[in-house]
Amino acid sequence: MIKILKDGLLTTIQDLGRTGYQKYGVIVSGSMDTYAHRLANLLVGNEEEEALLEATLLGPVIEFKKDTVISICGGDLSPDINGKKVGMWKAIFVKSGAVLKFGKPKTGCRAYIAFAGGLDISKVMESRSTYIRAQIGGYKGRPLQSEDVIPLRRSSADHSQSQASTEDLLFNETDWTIASDMIPNYTSRPVISLIKGPQFEWFKEESQKALYSESFKISSQSDRMGYRLEGASLFLKAKKELISEAVAFGSIQVPPDGNPIILLADRQTTGGYPKIGQVASVDLPVLCQTKPGEQLSFKEVSLEEAQQAYLEQEHSIQLLKRSISLKIKEAFS
Amino acid sequence: MDYTISPLGDQAIVLTISKEINEEAQRKVQVLSKQLDEQQPDWMIEYIPAFTTVTIFYSPTMLAQEDVLPYQAAEMEIEQLMSSITIETAGEPRTIEIPVCYGGDFGPDLEFVAEHNSLSTDEVIDIHSSGDYSVYMIGFAPGFPFIGGMSKKIAAPRRDSPRLTIPERSVGIAGMQTGVYPIETPGGWQLIGRTPKKLFTPEADTPSLLRAGDKIKFKQISEEEYINWEEHSDD
Structure with missing residues (x-):
């Protein structure tokens, strides 16, 4: 099991979301950076969707109460184990008694900590994701706090040789890591691919142009539910009411004040504001690693280009999955 | 049943059944929801019914075929689904x-x-x-x-x-x-x-x-x- 010694800014348990219940008004939740989430799990031999910890900006302090294997992917929040810098995007054998903590955020703002075997907590509506407002899922339906103890499930990595070889050390990193071209570039000024939203044509021509030509600042009122953007105000050609309909991860809705909001993991299921754009799925991870105060801009892509990019990325994740599982078989044997 | 189809990003498709909120649109949304619950197509992740629309979230990888965009494949699946539905299949409301x-x-x-x-x-x-x-x-x-x-x-x-x-x-x-x-x-x-x-x-x-x-x-x-x-x- 693991024990939380310090909670950090916002550390929650997330899997890939509570899908299938949006028709009942239940939000999806789940990890913001699903790419880092999936890779973190693959590196420790878990299924991609296994629940893990999402740490935000200032990470938690975690004590390991048993030998285990972990990995840390996503934003670089300067992780260390007992004061010694520890690598990201690789598997790490950790001894009981070791303490993981985080320092200054270097790139991105969300780190994903996966544990071999996964966190031993029960599912609510088929998911372990934390839904804070409804107080369900995760650990007691809330962010983690110091003194929380979370059990880990058994894993094939529990008694591996590499584990034994760490006798004198509190941790031991594998000598292999994810290929650098598979690690996202978490820049602080990303250019995000955008597909036209369902109500794109409702907006004034200058607003349509501004969307792609201006840069926007991420407001301090941004969280897992959505990022509020500051910059050019976007307005409709004429007053028009939208009948509430479904929204999606990455929908950009524009309330009457003209300031766009990008809807993210904790978004509501439906919305009544017109949607000017929709972030291409492949760019959601990079978007979700930007933090308040940073700038971003958009470039237009067609639906076809977005789907091609998505399929290509899925294909490379499948290839990666195969090579990781071979490596793991060696390492955990 | 009349409807239009449009994309919501690269993983969802919106079926618009009516331009305004009324009982008939509501009934149609229910019939379609019921159908989706019963059929559970393997490419569908989930769906969200609203006043005049049903939005279906799909898996692009499940729908991907050579030379056919996942969105187009979803469109074809939905056309097939819709051709089998009539408004009469709505049950009595509870x-x-x-x-x-x-x-x-x-x-x-x-x-x-x-x-x-x-x-x-x-x-x-x-x-x-x-x-x-x-x-x-x-x-x-x-x-x-x-x-x-x-x-x-x-x-x-x-x-x-x-x-x-x-x-x-x-x-x-x-x-x-x-x-x-x-x-x-x-x-x-x-x-x-x-x-x-x-x-x-x-x-x-x-x-x-x-x-x-x-x-x-x-x-x-x-x-x-x-x-x-x-x-x-x-x-």
Whole structure:
């Protein structure tokens, strides 16, 4: 099991979301950076969707109460184990008694900590994701706090040789890591691919142009539910009411004040504001690693280009999955 | 059934069934929802029914074929699905009774709603509990019903400043709408009462008591009946 010694800014348990219940008004939740989430799990031999910890900006302090294997992917929040810098995007054998903590955020703002075997907590509506407002899922339906103890499930990595070889050390990193071209570039000024939203044509021509030509600042009122953007105000050609309909991860809705909001993991299921754009799925991870105060801009892509990019990325994740599982078989044997 | 199809990003497709909110659109949304529940196509991740639309989230990898965009494949799947549906397949709507203890601590704004409409509080209760309501959509919060059919006579504007917390199961009025808050949440509705009946039960197979298409009857109960109900419920 693991024990939380310090909670950090916002550390929650997330899997890939509570899908299938949006028709009942239940939000999806789940990890913001699903790419880092999936890779973190693959590196420790878990299924991609296994629940893990999402740490935000200032990470938690975690004590390991048993030998285990972990990995840390996503934003670089300067992780260390007992004061010694520890690598990201690789598997790490950790001894009981070791303490993981985080320092200054270097790139991105969300780190994903996966544990071999996964966190031993029960599912609510088929998911372990934390839904804070409804107080369900995760650990007691809330962010983690110091003194929380979370059990880990058994894993094939529990008694591996590499584990034994760490006798004198509190941790031991594998000598292999994810290929650098598979690690996202978490820049602080990303250019995000955008597909036209369902109500794109409702907006004034200058607003349509501004969307792609201006840069926007991420407001301090941004969280897992959505990022509020500051910059050019976007307005409709004429007053028009939208009948509430479904929204999606990455929908950009524009309330009457003209300031766009990008809807993210904790978004509501439906919305009544017109949607000017929709972030291409492949760019959601990079978007979700930007933090308040940073700038971003958009470039237009067609639906076809977005789907091609998505399929290509899925294909490379499948290839990666195969090579990781071979490596793991060696390492955990 | 007439409909149009359009994309919502690269993993969802929107079926628009009507340009306006009406009973027929509602029935069509229900028929389609029922069909999707029964068929559970393997490429579908989930769907969200709304007033005039059904949005289907799909797996692009499941639909990917050589030379066919996942979106186009989804379009074809949906055309096939729609050709097999007729509006007659809609079942009879269910009627769900929601007991409400009006006024007092449970309904701190009952007086306001009465004054605003130059009615007595008893008249507001009578009008509210004698209406025929239907659920148009579940959204905004888990199990939260958008309910149509409230009498104009008891309409009331939202509060100038929203309450930071509204207790779960509060019954309120906002403009021409009435609704019940399934979970504790901030909100600006005028609160007229509270129901002891749970609208959202995360551990149940069907977590939402209500679903789109249901008919609703509000029934006035006393504070004693309210307390009895709460004590005898399973939780």
